Amino acid sequence: MKNLFNPFVHDSVRVSGDMITLKSRKSVSVCCMTIMMVILYMLSPVSRAEVEYKEAIPVAENPEIEKRMLALTEDLRCLVCQNESIADSRADFSNDIRRIIREQIKANKTDKEIIEFLVDRYGDFVLYNPPMKTTTVLLWFGPLIFFIFSAWFLVKYLKGRRLEIKEVTLSEAELQKAAVLLDTNQAMVTGNQRRENDNSNNQDNSSTQEQHPMDDASARENKGNNV
Amino acid sequence: MRYLLPLFAFLVLAVFLFVGLSLNPRQVPSPLIDKPAPEFELYSLHESDKIFSSKENLGKVWLLNVWASWCVACRDEHPLLVQLANSGLVPIYGLNYKDENTTAKQWLKHFGDPYIASVVDPDGAVGIDYGVYGVPETYVIDKQGIIRHKQIGPVTVDSLQNKIIPLIVELQKQT
Numbered sequence: 001m002k003n004l005f006n007p008f009v010h011d012s013v014r015v016s017g018d019m020i021t022l023k024s025r026k027s028v029s030v031c032c033m034t035i036m037m038v039i040l041y042m043l044s045p046v047s048r049a050e051v052e053y054k055e056a057i058p059v060a061e062n063p064e065i066e067k068r069m070l071a072l073t074e075d076l077r078c079l080v081c082q083n084e085s086i087a088d089s090r091a092d093f094s095n096d097i098r099r100i101i102r103e104q105i106k107a108n109k110t111d112k113e114i115i116e117f118l119v120d121r122y123g124d125f126v127l128y129n130p131p132m133k134t135t136t137v138l139l140w141f142g143p144l145i146f147f148i149f150s151a152w153f154l155v156k157y158l159k160g161r162r163l164e165i166k167e168v169t170l171s172e173a174e175l176q177k178a179a180v181l182l183d184t185n186q187a188m189v190t191g192n193q194r195r196e197n198d199n200s201n202n203q204d205n206s207s208t209q210e211q212h213p214m215d216d217a218s219a220r221e222n223k224g225n226n227v
Numbered sequence: 228m229r230y231l232l233p234l235f236a237f238l239v240l241a242v243f244l245f246v247g248l249s250l251n252p253r254q255v256p257s258p259l260i261d262k263p264a265p266e267f268e269l270y271s272l273h274e275s276d277k278i279f280s281s282k283e284n285l286g287k288v289w290l291l292n293v294w295a296s297w298c299v300a301c302r303d304e305h306p307l308l309v310q311l312a313n314s315g316l317v318p319i320y321g322l323n324y325k326d327e328n329t330t331a332k333q334w335l336k337h338f339g340d341p342y343i344a345s346v347v348d349p350d351g352a353v354g355i356d357y358g359v360y361g362v363p364e365t366y367v368i369d370k371q372g373i374i375r376h377k378q379i380g381p382v383t384v385d386s387l388q389n390k391i392i393p394l395i396v397e398l399q400k401q402t
Contacts (some may be wrong), residue, residue, distance in 0.1 A: 081253055
C-alpha cells in the first residue's frame with residue numbers, strides 16, 4: 001500500500017526541485033517546509049486508513065475461468081436489457097447466465113458447447129453475432145445488396161447528368177445572332193456612359209444623379225449595373 | 228419516373244419502419260417451441276416432502292405457468308388463471324421461480340391458487356432450461372410432452388381467447 005503513495009511523494013519533490021531554479025533560497029526553504037507539511041498532512045490520514053481497509057477480494061475465485069466467462073458473455077445478449085451484453089449487464093438474468101457459464105467451464109465444457117447450451121434455450125437472439133442461416137441471409141447480405149444497388153444508382157445518375165450536357169455546334173445564323181446580341185449589349189453600355197457624361201434627363205438613372213452630384217464611386221456602380 | 232423512384236424508395240422505407248415499430252422486441256421467438264419440454268423433478272410448494280416430476284403429466288395437455296410473489300405482472304394475469312382453472316378446461320401447474328416459500332404461500336392464499344401443484348425452483352435452474360427470462364411466462368405442453376406455445380409476459384383475455392384456449396382444445400383432440 002505504501003508503495004502506491006511513493007510516486008506521489010516523488011512528484012511533489014520534483015515539483016519543489018523545479019522551484020529551486022525559479023525562486024530565491026529563502027523562499028525555497030519556506031516552500032520546502034510547506035510542501036513537506038502538506039505531504040505529511042496528506043499521508044497521515046491515508047496511513048491511518050490503511051489499517052482499516054483490507055486488500056480487495058478478488059472478483060472470482062479463479063481468474064482464468066472469469067476471463068473465459070467474460071470473453072464468452074461479451075458476445076451474448078442479455079434478454080432482459082436487450083441492448084446490453086451479459087458481461088455488462090447487472091440484471092438478475094445475466095447473473096444467472098454468468099453463474100451457469102462459470103459452472104460449465106468448471107465442468108470442462110468447451111466454449112462451443114456452452115454457446116449451444118444457451119442457444120438451445122434462448123435461441124439465436126441471445127447471440128450478438130448471428131449465425132449464417134436461411135433466415136439471416138438478408139441480415140448478412142442486406143447491406144451488401146443495398147450498397148451494390150446504391151452504387152449502381154449513383155453511377156447511373158452521374159452518367160445521366162453527363163449525357164444531359166451536349167456539345168452544341170452553332171450554325172452561321174445563330175453565331176450572327178449572338179454577335180448582334182453582344183453588340184447591342186456593348187452599344188447599350190457605351191450609350192449609358194455617354195448619357196452619364198452628358199448628364200441628360202434620361203429616366204433610367206437620372207433621379208438620383210440630379211439630386212446628388214455624381215462622385216466617382218456611384219458612377220462606377222451604375223456602370224456595373226448596366227453591364 | 229423522376230418522381231416515382233423516390234416515392235417508391237420512400238414507401239419501401241415506410242413499410243420497413245412501420246413493421247419495425249410494431250414489432251415487440253420482448254417477444255423473442257423461443258427455440259423450444261415444438262421441442263420436448265425439459266424434464267424436471269422439483270419439490271412441491273405445499274407439500275415440501277413431495278417431488279413432482281414433469282413426466283407425470285405425459286398423456287395430458289397442461290399449462291406450466293412461471294410465477295413469483297415478487298412479480299408484479301403476475302398479479303395482472305392471476306385472476307384469469309384462476310378463472311381458467313375453475314373452468315376445468317386444462318390443468319395448470321405453477322413453477323414458483325426464485326421465490327421464498329412462505330411469501331409464495333401467502334401470495335397464493337391472498338390471490339387464489341389456480342394450480343394443481345406449484346413446484347419450487349429456488350435458484351431458477353429449471354427456469355433456465357425452459358428459457359425463462361422474464362416472469363410471468365406460460366407454456367402450453369401437449370400430450371407427448373412437447374411445448375406448443377410460449378406466452379411471454381402475462382396472459383391476457385385476448386391471448387387466452389384467440390390463441391391459448393383454441394390451441395388447448397385442438398391439442399386435446401389429438402391422441
